[in-house]
Amino acid sequence: MTLKTVGFPISSKAGEKRIALTPKDVEQLSNKSQLYFESGYGEALNISDSSYEKLGCRIVSRDETLQQEIICAPKIGDEDFFYQIKPKQCIFGWIHAESNPKRMDYIRENEIIAYEWANMFNQSRNVFWKNNYLAGASAILHAFMSQGRLPANLKIAVIGRGNVAQGALAILNKYTNEISVFNRKQEDLFRSELYDFDVIVNTTLWDITRKDHLVYRSDLKKMRHGTFIIDIGCSLNGAIESSKLATYQEPIYQVDGVNHYVIDNTPSILYADASTAISSEVKNYLDLIIEGSENPILTESRVGQN
Template structure:
């Protein structure tokens, strides 16, 4: 198969879908890989590194026009719509429910879109979200370290255990991949860490992985309000149901927080679990509501682009390789977990959540694959 790796064009998106080692794996299996000029530069990989791995370096148009499968990181932007065509396989984060215009472009062009974020594993978890969530969680604690400093707008708190100084409290809502990433760093810095979740099984599992300065609490309004009053940092790591209209932390609740406390919202859903959150960018990452600093950057892993690219490429390669080796249809039939990622197939929308949200016609996966030869 011919695989194309474009340079990401989203502002401050420094990740790349395939690192040179990924290219070498494809080439070893007899595939051809086009990599756009400077695609890996933001992650510290030069065109020369890719050439040595066996890639063909080309301009953006050549990459898109030559490829049977476009292998990238972020969704497709309007400048890229012109490259979409029938049967082109698109393997990337798509987030079709959040980007209606893009979804329409994918449907009109009849591409085959497989979204990283919807690929599942046998436990119903999301293996292609996991590596980025871990980094986002770790990055969220690092953001707290940064914005806690008085020179960066904070109260001047070092989130660390210092002799003779009261140990800071870090509260994390959500004990999933990003919550665990945040907790691992916050705890290793010696802070008093509190994690709230609604899933007792997950909390029990996590307890054995984290040190004793991490306390696990059931997530209910009473515990949350108590934590809000005591915490120096609140880190939101919930996977929030986008159809919910309520919140966990209301604007009014911010008045309970200590002066100079910080909210780091990893989930960063607009008007989501935290009513006052709206997503921000690395260019303009923070804002204040009720005197509380909010950090809601929606692509935290991009700040750790090299680590993120390597980690993401390691996670996506087995699926991309299966598509390349077998062809898209056979790979989708053989691998029901990959099939979960199918967003659109030759003009038909297959992702229920997007169809429901935007009132679009849905075609079930089973309908689609029954016509595969």
């Protein structure tokens, strides 16, 4: 059996501190010598290179990391090296190619083997659900901290009922708030109550083929003074027409008097918890990919197959 090698690069994405694999979970793998980590990989979590080396892993340069047959990175679709991935290399992470035609074309044209974490489901639940829960919780914490206040005594709409929404609600429910939760079949109901809310939290991924919106730019001037939109779904020009990506340095921007928070990697705010949750799942699939095997969860996650 020919074993493949896996490269773990440090993220180049601004504010991204999550890692895909911790030494604790490396211990449970059979093919430790096939793992190549960029020097300084665990630095943000105070994990030394020697913690990986003593388990039989390799510590190498960034260039050598990216030469491996499999590249594993949480936000791989957003990395600066994405379009340097070679034909027939394998990638394992959040790619989001299905909402990005340019990425999908690159994968197909180069016959890249692409395992999409967003498509990995076990009994109808995404295996990385803990990370998604943290996305909701950390977005609420960071959004309100960035305004110097607590999310208290507000009338709030939460759109969506998935893991991201549950994380957001875990924080919002700790304070005195009036919260309405809308599912995907209640878009008209939400629209009818739109101007009643102080805060609108969108947790849904928007279908990029849709041309309509849940909140239109023209709605903003009709909203309550000081209304706050927190778009965790980050579907640009999607559910919230006025959404555009913000940065950790300037997380809040204003359009027509309405504050917006749109950060696309909020779990990295709680990067230690998120890395632990991600690693605990990555370890379940690495040996299979290294050995050239799949299970139904991996098979169903592949994107870009012709």
